[in-house]
Amino acid sequence: MRRITISVNEELAQQFDDLIERHGYENRSEAFRDLLRARIEDERKSSGWTALHGVATVTYIYNFHERDLAMRLAALRHDHHDLCVSATHVVLDHANCLETVILRGKYRDVDAFGKVLVAQNGVRHGNVHMVPLHLDTPSLGVHQHRHFQPGS
Structure with missing residues (x-):
């Protein structure tokens, strides 16, 4: 697995932590992976990728x-x-x-x-x-x- 590091302001970090708690994620990495997967799939769907x-x-x-x-x-x-x-x-x-x-x-x-x-x-x-x-x-x-x- 590859590690990446991101920086966000305090307000966004708190909103992310609140989202993690509401959805029951064990950690930030799991939540971030789910958000990233969802965004990538949204991009594919909106681009009309017909092979999907x-x-x-x-x-x-x-x-x-x-x-x-x-x-x-x-x-x-x-x-x-x-x-x-x-x-x-x-x-x-x-x-x-x-x-x-x-x-x-x-x-x-x-x-x-x-x-x-x-x-x-x-x-x-x-x-x-x-x-x-x-x-x-x-x-x-x-x-x-x-x-x-x-x-x-």
């Missing part, structure tokens, strides 16, 4: 009894089966359900589809959490299995 792949968790709450909403959400996931890795459905109470969908694929496609899911009329409290990936051979949710062949 990503995974996302898309979590949203919706009213199960709202007209056709559950069916629309399921149809969207089926229409984008190439991006959808998994979906979990949790009944919160008589009317409210929570779903978490895991997506994987080209960063731009995953981000756009996640936003489509949470923007559906009737979806409440939606959130898309994107994580960029750098993969040599990205699997887009389709697993290739070698099937047993007698005599092989």
Whole structure:
């Protein structure tokens, strides 16, 4: 690991220490590494780097009894089966359900589809959490299995 040294004024140092305490970091180095990684990924995303792949968790709450909403959400996931890795459905109470969908694929496609899911009329409290990936051979949710062949 390479060591770097930075100098900041007292006010900024105190704000950084407060951030470390609020987020539960063990030390300044861990906090600084997270901030630096986030900034680098933001730069990549804003520059439109199309080779970037990503995974996302898309979590949203919706009213199960709202007209056709559950069916629309399921149809969207089926229409984008190439991006959808998994979906979990949790009944919160008589009317409210929570779903978490895991997506994987080209960063731009995953981000756009996640936003489509949470923007559906009737979806409440939606959130898309994107994580960029750098993969040599990205699997887009389709697993290739070698099937047993007698005599092989």
